[in-house]
Amino acid sequence: MISVNVFSEDTNWSKKIKNKEIFFNSICDAFPNKYKFLNKNVGFTLLLSNNQNIKKLNKKFRNKNKPTDILSFPLSHKISIKKDTYLGDVIISFNYMNKDKEKRSFKTLVIKTFIHGFLHLLGFDHIKDKDYKKMIIEENKIYKSVISKLN
Numbered sequence: 001m002i003s004v005n006v007f008s009e010d011t012n013w014s015k016k017i018k019n020k021e022i023f024f025n026s027i028c029d030a031f032p033n034k035y036k037f038l039n040k041n042v043g044f045t046l047l048l049s050n051n052q053n054i055k056k057l058n059k060k061f062r063n064k065n066k067p068t069d070i071l072s073f074p075l076s077h078k079i080s081i082k083k084d085t086y087l088g089d090v091i092i093s094f095n096y097m098n099k100d101k102e103k104r105s106f107k108t109l110v111i112k113t114f115i116h117g118f119l120h121l122l123g124f125d126h127i128k129d130k131d132y133k134k135m136i137i138e139e140n141k142i143y144k145s146v147i148s149k150l151n
Contacts (some may be wrong), residue, residue: 002028002037008048012094016106020048027111030149031142034117037081042106044087044121046114050136069096070113079123090117114141 004024007026008014016132017023024046051067059065061073074088097110119138126132 005045008096010050013048024102027146030146032145041084045089045093049093050145051093053095054091070117071115072123087121115139129143
């Protein structure tokens with residue numbers, strides 16, 4: 001089973017998502033079986049942040065002095081899912097989620113971004129085009145599963 005420990009350092013998140021722990025863990029519960037890690041204890045931490053704080057982290061760890069929508073910090077680059085596995089940390093910026101760039105709802109954008117960060121913890125990346133395509137395919141599979149089970 002996969003679980004997420006959710007922390008928030010920006011009160012704006014509570015205005016959009018009432019019970020954040022339940023919300024994000026229900027997303028994980030709706031993952032396809034491949035990503036549920038049944039009969040195992042797999043977890044990661046999610047920090048709900050904002051542009052100001054994520055910019056500091058982006059500068060410190062990626063040497064990019066600008067905010068971003070999400071940062072993922074896998075515990076290991078070689079993922080081996082054992083009985084008890086901690087995957088790493090994900091940080092999402094409220095400001096990016098609240099932009100409504102493509103006229104998607106806030107929660108839809110958060111779900112898609114959360115899935116993206118989760119896949120980074122599993123070793124997916126999008127540095128090369130072929131890797132980007134693989135990652136997008138997996139993102140879409142997970143998203144479809146989540147949306148079908150949450151609705």
